[in-house]
Amino acid sequence: MGLIEKILQGDQKAAAKLISKIEDEPTSALEELKVLKERIVPVHTLGITGPPGVGKSTLIARLIERYREKNKKVGVLAIDPSSPFTGGALLGDRIRMQMHSPDEGVFIRSMATRGQLGGLSRATAKAVKVLTGWGADVVVVETVGVGQDEVEVMRVADTIVVVLSPGLGDDIQMMKAGILEIGDIFVINKIDQGETGHLERNLELVRPGREREGWVPAIIKTIAVKGSGIDELHQKIEEHRKYCGKPREVERADED
Amino acid sequence: MRKKIRVLIAKPGLDGHDRGAKVVARALRDAGMEVIYTGIRQTAEQIVNTAIQEDVDCLGLSILSGAHLKLFPKIVKLLKKRGGKNILIFGGGIIPSEDIPELKSMGVSKIFGPGTKTQGIIDFIKTQIDADGKRR
Numbered sequence: 001m002g003l004i005e006k007i008l009q010g011d012q013k014a015a016a017k018l019i020s021k022i023e024d025e026p027t028s029a030l031e032e033l034k035v036l037k038e039r040i041v042p043v044h045t046l047g048i049t050g051p052p053g054v055g056k057s058t059l060i061a062r063l064i065e066r067y068r069e070k071n072k073k074v075g076v077l078a079i080d081p082s083s084p085f086t087g088g089a090l091l092g093d094r095i096r097m098q099m100h101s102p103d104e105g106v107f108i109r110s111m112a113t114r115g116q117l118g119g120l121s122r123a124t125a126k127a128v129k130v131l132t133g134w135g136a137d138v139v140v141v142e143t144v145g146v147g148q149d150e151v152e153v154m155r156v157a158d159t160i161v162v163v164l165s166p167g168l169g170d171d172i173q174m175m176k177a178g179i180l181e182i183g184d185i186f187v188i189n190k191i192d193q194g195e196t197g198h199l200e201r202n203l204e205l206v207r208p209g210r211e212r213e214g215w216v217p218a219i220i221k222t223i224a225v226k227g228s229g230i231d232e233l234h235q236k237i238e239e240h241r242k243y244c245g246k247p248r249e250v251e252r253a254d255e256d
Numbered sequence: 257m258r259k260k261i262r263v264l265i266a267k268p269g270l271d272g273h274d275r276g277a278k279v280v281a282r283a284l285r286d287a288g289m290e291v292i293y294t295g296i297r298q299t300a301e302q303i304v305n306t307a308i309q310e311d312v313d314c315l316g317l318s319i320l321s322g323a324h325l326k327l328f329p330k331i332v333k334l335l336k337k338r339g340g341k342n343i344l345i346f347g348g349g350i351i352p353s354e355d356i357p358e359l360k361s362m363g364v365s366k367i368f369g370p371g372t373k374t375q376g377i378i379d380f381i382k383t384q385i386d387a388d389g390k391r392r
């Protein structure tokens with residue numbers, strides 16, 4: 001049986017191998033991707049982005065619980081940076097999600113940026129397709145910890161959640177262009193770790209400029225480690241999924 | 257372009273001593289490898305599923321609890337069952353030398369004890385992967 005057939009039957013090893021091939025030998029993987037693409041229907045893709053250490057991975061671990069309660073299969077692509085000096089990487093996002101590792105309905109793959117700027121790796125958009133082929137009902141893409149300008153995730157995700165935490169700067173920071181423009185949902189995580197009113201007010205100020213086509217970006221407050229606010233976040237993501245309608249073809253920027 | 261070496265560093269069982277695992281993970285990162293670290297207190301199932309999903313070339317197990325003769329075989333067996341028989345397995349931690357032959361016979365390629373230089377681990381991985389060329 002071919003690799004693609006195995007992937008379509010839910011074989012994790014086959015899916016993992018194809019993702020590696022996309023990363024290591026992108027040109028020779030094109031043939032397989034073409035076959036795969038014809039066999040899959042795009043699924044809802046959720047982008048989680050925000051600065052390092054705000055709790056993106058922990059939030060994803062909580063969201064996986066919600067999806068699994070509804071018996072949805074979840075694919076996760078967690079991106080971390082490669083060293084500009086050695087090309088090596090320490091991929092540590094899945095530490096927060098390891099409770100889901102024994103679950104056959106969850107596929108987590110860590111990816112290094114390998115020199116790609118913008119918060120994702122070059123292979124990410126294609127890997128979304130592989131996880132879709134594997135049977136994911138939803139694919140979650142976690143960007144590297146981003147600063148202001150890493151907006152590549154908007155090219156692969158239907159719904160973008162920008163995660164922030166208390167203590168991240170004044171109103172001028174909130175007025176700047178970049179990641180604060182791309183959020184469909186804003187999460188203020190770790191609300192037990194500091195004063196959030198200031199951040200919330202500043203987000204409220206930037207939000208009106210973000211309204212587009214009838215969607216007003218929501219602000220959700222969470223404490224991911226304790227699981228609080230997660231139901232609300234999950235519900236808001238579902239609302240946005242319905243608002244989006246059909247999931248987009250994940251094409252952009254990934255056609256080499 | 258040379259393929260990236262992907263390594264999983266894992267700590268099986270009830271053992272919270274992760275300094276050594278972190279030092280090794282960091283050294284392998286600095287040697288240009290992509291290192292996945294799972295954190296402490298992992299079950300065999302968690303480690304093996306991670307190894308498969310991450311498509312790693314080698315798996316480094318750190319154990320200081322004394323349960324290596326119980327945990328290593330469980331992981332090796334499960335890994336083979338899941339199709340990961342080509343994954344290079346090495347171990348480290350507090351492992352008595354008299355236990356090493358048994359671990360090797362079950363498929364653990366090398367045990368690195370206290371005092372090991374990180375360069376020794378890097379060289380071992382690179383040499384093994386170049387030599388058998390069987391990865392992937």
